[in-house]
Structure formats: structure tokens, C-alpha cells
Amino acid sequence: MLDPSNPVMLVLLWLTLVGVLAALALRTFRRDQREYRRFKRFRTTKRRQLMLRRWLIISFTLFGGMAAVTLVASGSFAAPLLAEVQAWPWVSWLLSVLAARPSVTSGVIIGVIIGVVGLTVVGVVAVRKEGDEIVSVGDIQAILPRNRQELVLGGLLSINAGVVEELLFRLALPALLFATTGNAIVAVVGSLLLFGLLHSYQGVAGIVITTVIGALFMALYVLSGSILVAIIAHAVVDLRSLVVIPMAVSRVHLIDGRLNPFAFTPKRETAASGARAEPPAVTPTEN
Numbered sequence: 001m002l003d004p005s006n007p008v009m010l011v012l013l014w015l016t017l018v019g020v021l022a023a024l025a026l027r028t029f030r031r032d033q034r035e036y037r038r039f040k041r042f043r044t045t046k047r048r049q050l051m052l053r054r055w056l057i058i059s060f061t062l063f064g065g066m067a068a069v070t071l072v073a074s075g076s077f078a079a080p081l082l083a084e085v086q087a088w089p090w091v092s093w094l095l096s097v098l099a100a101r102p103s104v105t106s107g108v109i110i111g112v113i114i115g116v117v118g119l120t121v122v123g124v125v126a127v128r129k130e131g132d133e134i135v136s137v138g139d140i141q142a143i144l145p146r147n148r149q150e151l152v153l154g155g156l157l158s159i160n161a162g163v164v165e166e167l168l169f170r171l172a173l174p175a176l177l178f179a180t181t182g183n184a185i186v187a188v189v190g191s192l193l194l195f196g197l198l199h200s201y202q203g204v205a206g207i208v209i210t211t212v213i214g215a216l217f218m219a220l221y222v223l224s225g226s227i228l229v230a231i232i233a234h235a236v237v238d239l240r241s242l243v244v245i246p247m248a249v250s251r252v253h254l255i256d257g258r259l260n261p262f263a264f265t266p267k268r269e270t271a272a273s274g275a276r277a278e279p280p281a282v283t284p285t286e287n
Helices: 007-039 045-086 089-100 102-130 148-181 184-198 200-224 227-250 268-273
Strands: none
Touching: 007 045, 007 148, 007 184, 007 200, 045 089, 045 148, 045 184, 045 200, 089 102, 089 200, 102 227, 148 184, 148 200, 148 227, 184 200, 200 227
């Protein structure tokens, strides 16, 4: 661990922070947005699966690698940062309420679970009844799985995001920001803003909603004191979007990408029957 009280170590911490920010900026504003624009033009599931695998590998190696390096450099500041945030008056009050009334904690958890499940069921029923496309906040329609092979990749991407993104944006990066600035507010707010900007390929709405969701994950980490809780919550949210809803609405688990090589948003009746659908017309520029 690097000691910021040593001027040389402080410089190394700042260099680490600059390197992490530069890598995130390069990946987010140059490669992610360009690759996502290309991805939306793909018309075959083979090309989509290749890109999904590429994103999975890059996410695991880049974000996982940055989290590991950052934790090596500044991981010792994660616990002091958590303690300082938990000492904030309103956080301390909330923690005392939850500790004094376990029934309240259980009620909140059960209520959240029921609310999420209920909203998901209502949304799925409404979409299937009207035959509309899956409604989403932010530009994520293109990434939704179209067949069972893509569904598997969607599940892997969800679990991977839950692990590496929480380790980086809820644990490692806040600790690094706290080590360099000494300010807990900068550490928390800065990491949340960076998490939102990471999803800039989803548009402004995607950035806003992702930042809000990131704040909820941060709250779970602070209130529970365990990063594992945030990891599980993040993975569950992504699995809901990339696995559960596509299965429930479009029945993509019944579509074999090997028999249906063209990627398209499956019709509900086609997906339900499992029959092979006629692919849309494809021009050379679409391939």
C-alpha cells in the first residue's frame, strides 16, 4: 500500500489515479461509443456474439485489472473511507435505526424485493399483451439477447459487471480518490459520476439512470458494510435486464441462433412456438 503522507508515494497515487481516469476515458468516449454504434448495425447473431464475447473479455481484464492495481495501491483507505461515510450524521442515524429495529430492516428488504418483482411482472404482462418492444431507459435495446446463445452471454456479462464494476467503482476507485484528495465526499460523488459516464453509450438518459442506480449500490455497500451485497445486487439488476425480461417477453430461450442466424427482435408468437422465423432482408452494408 502507498502512504500519501510520503510525497513520493502521494505522487505515485496521483499517477495511478490519472492512469485509471485516462484508461476509462479512452475506453468510454472512444472505443465503447464507436463499437456500440457498429454493434447496432449488426444483422447476424454470429457477429453480435463475437462482439459480446469481446466486451466480456475486455470488461473482465480492463476493469478487473484496474480494480486489482488500484486496490494494491490504495486498498488500505477503503476501510477508513467507509468508516467516515458511515459517520455522516444522516448515515449514522439510519444505521442506528436499522440496528435497533431489525424488523424494519427485514421489512425494507422484503418490500424492495416485492416491489422489483411486482414491477417486472406488470411490465412483462403489459408488453406481452400489447405486443410492443421491451421498454427501457437509455439506449440498450440493441444489446438485449435475441436467442439462447446470446442469452448465455448476457448472463455472463451481467455477473461479470456485478463483480468487476462494483470492485472498481464502489471499492477501489473511491479508496484511491480518498487517498489522493482526503475528501470522502469527492471520493463518493466522483466515483458515482464516473460510473454514470462509463455508460455514456446509452445516451443522456442512460447516464442519469445509471448514476442513480450506482448511488443505490453505494448505499447498499455503506449500510451493509459489505461489498458482496452491492455485487449481488448489481448482478441481479443486470440479470433482470439481460436474461429474465428477454426470456419472459420475447421467449429468446426458445430461439436457437444456429437455426436463426439473422439477429432481429423476435416476434412474441414466433418465440413462443420456437419455429424458425423468416429473417429480414439484409443488404451488403448491413453485414
